[in-house]
Amino acid sequence: MRKLSVFLILVLALPIFLFGCNSSKDDEISHYSIVGSYDENLHALTCEQTLVYQNKSDNALSEIKFFLYANSFNEGNKVVSTSSQDKAYPNGESFGNIEIKKAMSEGKDTNFSLNEEKSILTVSLDAEIFPDEEVEIYLSYIVNLANINHRLGYGNNTINFGNFYPIVCVYENGFVENEFASNGDPFYSDIANYDVEISYDAKYTFVSSGNVVKETSENGKKTTCINGEKLRDFCFVLSEKFEVISQEINGVKVNYYYYDDPNAEEYLELSCLVIDEFSTMFGEYPYDVVNVVKINFCFGGMEYPNLVYISDAIIDAETYRYVIVHELAHQWWYSLVGNNEFQEAWLDESLTEYSTALFFEKHSEFGLKYEDIILGAENTYRMFVDVYESVNGEVGESMNRSLKEFATEPEYVNCVYTKGVLMYDSLRKTLGDKKFFKCLSEYFDAYCYKNAKGEDLIDSFSKTAKINLESFFDAFLSGEVILDN
Numbered sequence: 043m044r045k046l047s048v049f050l051i052l053v054l055a056l057p058i059f060l061f062g063c064n065s066s067k068d069d070e071i072s073h074y075s076i077v078g079s080y081d082e083n084l085h086a087l088t089c090e091q092t093l094v095y096q097n098k099s100d101n102a103l104s105e106i107k108f109f110l111y112a113n114s115f116n117e118g119n120k121v122v123s124t125s126s127q128d129k130a131y132p133n134g135e136s137f138g139n140i141e142i143k144k145a146m147s148e149g150k151d152t153n154f155s156l157n158e159e160k161s162i163l164t165v166s167l168d169a170e171i172f173p174d175e176e177v178e179i180y181l182s183y184i185v186n187l188a189n190i191n192h193r194l195g196y197g198n199n200t201i202n203f204g205n206f207y208p209i210v211c212v213y214e215n216g217f218v219e220n221e222f223a224s225n226g227d228p229f230y231s232d233i234a235n236y237d238v239e240i241s242y243d244a245k246y247t248f249v250s251s252g253n254v255v256k257e258t259s260e261n262g263k264k265t266t267c268i269n270g271e272k273l274r275d276f277c278f279v280l281s282e283k284f285e286v287i288s289q290e291i292n293g294v295k296v297n298y299y300y301y302d303d304p305n306a307e308e309y310l311e312l313s314c315l316v317i318d319e320f321s322t323m324f325g326e327y328p329y330d331v332v333n334v335v336k337i338n339f340c341f342g343g344m345e346y347p348n349l350v351y352i353s354d355a356i357i358d359a360e361t362y363r364y365v366i367v368h369e370l371a372h373q374w375w376y377s378l379v380g381n382n383e384f385q386e387a388w389l390d391e392s393l394t395e396y397s398t399a400l401f402f403e404k405h406s407e408f409g410l411k412y413e414d415i416i417l418g419a420e421n422t423y424r425m426f427v428d429v430y431e432s433v434n435g436e437v438g439e440s441m442n443r444s445l446k447e448f449a450t451e452p453e454y455v456n457c458v459y460t461k462g463v464l465m466y467d468s469l470r471k472t473l474g475d476k477k478f479f480k481c482l483s484e485y486f487d488a489y490c491y492k493n494a495k496g497e498d499l500i501d502s503f504s505k506t507a508k509i510n511l512e513s514f515f516d517a518f519l520s521g522e523v524i525l526d527n
């Protein structure tokens with residue numbers, strides 16, 4: 043995600059066998075089948091979902107846990123900071139949730155429960171599953187949308203379905219149970235295959251992750267079937283206002299969905315350049331399609347596999363271009379190389395923000411110079427430290443904190459994004475360009491379609507550079523580095 047902080051202005055299912063979408067069952071990774079129908083009068087998406095879950099752990103499992111992001115819109119939860127409240131709720135405060143109606147394990151009704159925050163759904167299994175076995179979990183549920191310009195919600199221009207469905211938690215020593223957070227992206231998931239079928243009023247244009255395999259119209263309703271292979275998540279957006287323009291680059295179809303945009307051609311061109319540049323710099327973009335989608339959104343942008351949100355609230359072209367580059371960089375850092383964004387937000391966000399600087403270094407025609415981005419980050423970071431020290435007497439400078447441990451939005455943005463840019467700039471100066479870029483591509487290669495931890499990145503970079511970089515990273519991550527004047 044890209045937030046727009048004042049400190050940053052310087053640079054700136056019925057079970058699957060009942061329905062027609064082709065199944066793409068893969069023995070190695072889990073498979074979601076979701077059949078949903080959107081009622082625009084109730085602002086509700088009714089779904090039936092079947093997950094074939096592969097137990098890749100070393101333990102026998104008697105239950106499966108899912109993250110229910112849709113419940114973060116429940117009354118009482120804070121999904122935006124006070125400063126973003128007006129942008130999020132132009133029509134007044136509104137709430138949403140997900141109601142789980144039924145759960146089945148291997149075709150038999152089973153028990154399910156929610157934790158106190160309603161963020162985690164636990165589904166009991168009919169029988170234990172052992173390592174390398176699979177289990178089929180069926181869920182039926184209704185997602186009730188809030189009237190909010192957010193990842194999930196309906197606004198005046200678009201209806202956003204980011205993180206709408208119960209997504210299985212990553213299993214480490216147990217299922218990792220993330221919490222809701224108003225700062226940053228509280229997400230963590232494994233790569234999976236998807237077959238999704240969504241029905242909606244024919245007045246809408248539909249765009250999503252994955253590839254559209256079939257679209258039908260009947261009685262004023264459209265139904266779109268999508269297949270997505272090896273995706274970290276699945277998202278879709280509906281709008282009555284969308285126009286779309288497309289261009290192909292290196293076999294990837296790049297689509298720009300927009301409304302009210304005189305610069306549409308330029309943004310499509312830019313998106314193609316970004317896919318091309320990062321494919322050369324880090325490793326090839328392996329999917330057939332990427333959708334850059336203008337939406338009503340209270341932050342700058344948001345990343346999903348094959349689909350990025352760009353906020354229609356951004357009024358200047360320079361910031362809009364910056365956010366497009368940032369969100370597309372997430373296709374490499376978050377979507378392909380995954381990580382626990384709740385525990386280690388720095389891992390994808392710092393690299394994504396620095397990748398954005400690298401793009402503009404290669405493409406000075408957009409008027410943003412690499413040196414100016416670095417200088418801007420230094421000035422911004424110093425200003426943040428000065429302001430916080432004078433107000434609070436101290437400032438938290440550690441990058442390596444969970445989202446819950448950042449006290450304020452500026453603290454999160456400056457420690458994770460701004461300082462992250464300075465960390466990678468410093469590392470590049472230390473290693474030299476040849477080694478530094480080799481570190482990036484080797485790390486991408488080693489963790490593509492997997493999840494990485496901070497220590498994996500440090501190990502990978504150290505091996506490639508043939509230097510132990512632990513103390514270098516620790517100094518930045520722990521907050522010990524004092525920036526030189």
Ligand SMILES: [Zn+2]
Binds near residue numbers: 044391
């Ligand atoms: Zn981001």
